[in-house]
Amino acid sequence: MRRALLIAVLVxxxxxxxxxxxxxxxxxxxxxxxxFYPYQPPVPAALQKKLNAEVTAAGRxxxxxxxxxxxxxxxLGALPTMFAKPQQxxxxxxxxxxxxxxxxxxxxxxxxxxxxxxxxxAAAAVSSLPKPxxxxxxxxxxxxxxxxxxxxxxAGHKVPNAGGGSGGSSGGSSGLLIVILVVVAVLAxxxxxxxxxxxxVVRGRADRGSRAAR
Amino acid sequence: MRPGLLAAxxxxxxxxxxxxxxxxxxxxxxxxxSLVLQARPVGRGPRFQSPVSGHIVDACRPRLxxxxxxxxxxxxxxxxxxxxxxxxxxPPRKTLSGRITSARCYSELATLEPTGLVLVRAGSRxxxxxxxxxxxxxxxxxxxxxxxxxxxxxxxVFVDGRPWRAAPGAVPLRPHAVIxxxxxxxxxxxxxxxxxxxx
Numbered sequence: 001m002r003r004a005l006l007i008a009v010l011v012x013x014x015x016x017x018x019x020x021x022x023x024x025x026x027x028x029x030x031x032x033x034x035x036f037y038p039y040q041p042p043v044p045a046a047l048q049k050k051l052n053a054e055v056t057a058a059g060r061x062x063x064x065x066x067x068x069x070x071x072x073x074x075x076l077g078a079l080p081t082m083f084a085k086p087q088q089x090x091x092x093x094x095x096x097x098x099x100x101x102x103x104x105x106x107x108x109x110x111x112x113x114x115x116x117x118x119x120x121x122a123a124a125a126v127s128s129l130p131k132p133x134x135x136x137x138x139x140x141x142x143x144x145x146x147x148x149x150x151x152x153x154x155a156g157h158k159v160p161n162a163g164g165g166s167g168g169s170s171g172g173s174s175g176l177l178i179v180i181l182v183v184v185a186v187l188a189x190x191x192x193x194x195x196x197x198x199x200x201v202v203r204g205r206a207d208r209g210s211r212a213a214r
Numbered sequence: 215m216r217p218g219l220l221a222a223x224x225x226x227x228x229x230x231x232x233x234x235x236x237x238x239x240x241x242x243x244x245x246x247x248s249l250v251l252q253a254r255p256v257g258r259g260p261r262f263q264s265p266v267s268g269h270i271v272d273a274c275r276p277r278l279x280x281x282x283x284x285x286x287x288x289x290x291x292x293x294x295x296x297x298x299x300x301x302x303x304x305p306p307r308k309t310l311s312g313r314i315t316s317a318r319c320y321s322e323l324a325t326l327e328p329t330g331l332v333l334v335r336a337g338s339r340x341x342x343x344x345x346x347x348x349x350x351x352x353x354x355x356x357x358x359x360x361x362x363x364x365x366x367x368x369x370x371v372f373v374d375g376r377p378w379r380a381a382p383g384a385v386p387l388r389p390h391a392v393i394x395x396x397x398x399x400x401x402x403x404x405x406x407x408x409x410x411x412x413x
Contacts, residue, residue: 023285023287023330023407025327025331030312032328035311045315077285077329079249088245092253096256
């Protein structure tokens with residue numbers, strides 16, 4: 001009997017964990033993109049780029065999350081019955097896109113969030129996220145933009161302000177530019193001070209030398 | 215069957231079932247059974263995710279224009295085969311978030327996302343054969359892209375959930391057609407699909 005159990009365990013372990021796929025567009029799009037956006041109305045390109053950048057930045061801090069924004073049953077293709085069931089859809093989508101490793105996932109619908117594959121602290125933080133301010137894709141994208149840094153932080157990762165999340169109006173690149181300008185200004189000021197001091201020292205020596213010669 | 219082997223098989227099944235139960239979160243139980251039965255893994259590797267290598271033979275126009283949608287799903291070796299974005303379009307293409315937002319021109323059929331949604335120019339009547347031609351993949355009663363039908367079997371075709379008896383390539387991409395092509399193990403086909411507005 002022990003031998004039979006051993007064989008059983010080995011057989012079970014030998015079978016690969018599988019991901020499932022179905023006729024929901026998000027599962028196909030998320031194979032190659034970090035975020036699935038609703039069809040209609042389209043989310044403004046600038047906002048898409050902002051959220052994509054934020055999710056990419058989160059990935060760089062070892063928080064590689066994928067996001068599905070679902071604003072209507074159309075966004076679910078052959079699975080319209082999963083509309084307004086964010087946690088159920090997150091569970092299903094997770095099995096579609098997580099191959100042999102965990103893929104942290106956040107599903108955003110107007111009535112709330114669903115998650116899968118998140119670290120426990122981040123999963124707990126999902127329940128404290130404020131509901132999206134509206135039903136359309138733009139509101140869902142804004143909600144996701146604010147959610148990513150919070151979930152990452154809960155999981156112990158600080159996401160740089162690449163996407164300008166948390167409602168910030170300045171992008172990460174402009175912030176970086178300001179820092180660079182300040183550093184350059186300080187260095188320039190320091191150089192000017194050093195050059196002036198050096199000139200003063202040289203002049204002082206020259207004056208002393210000429211006095212001694214007289 | 216020897217008792218030891220039978221016990222091993224029974225125990226293996228038990229362990230597998232237990233494993234399934236533990237790896238799927240509790241709310242998976244709420245998933246409709248029909249849905250779980252239809253679901254399949256996405257195949258891994260280039261055979262399951264082949265890029266576009268076909269040519270455009272009809273008029274390639276700079277504007278997408280009015281289109282209707284058809285949906286196609288492919289299964290081989292009990293896995294999903296991805297229909298890529300970019301069929302029926304010419305570079306340079308611009309993409310955003312996994313979707314093509316613009317291309318040099320568009321054929322009478324085009325895929326702008328890798329979801330199986332095929333956009334067909336109003337008034338044209340392309341078929342599944344045209345789609346595979348634009349993709350650059352073979353299609354016959356015993357061949358589905360890079361996959362041969364197992365010996366003694368053929369490519370199974372379903373349109374709106376009903377079996378299609380003629381050649382796979384002859385299926386017309388009519389408005390809101392839900393087309394499923396399979397080789398290998400049987401996969402229960404979908405019968406409906408919610409198409410995006412305007413298609």
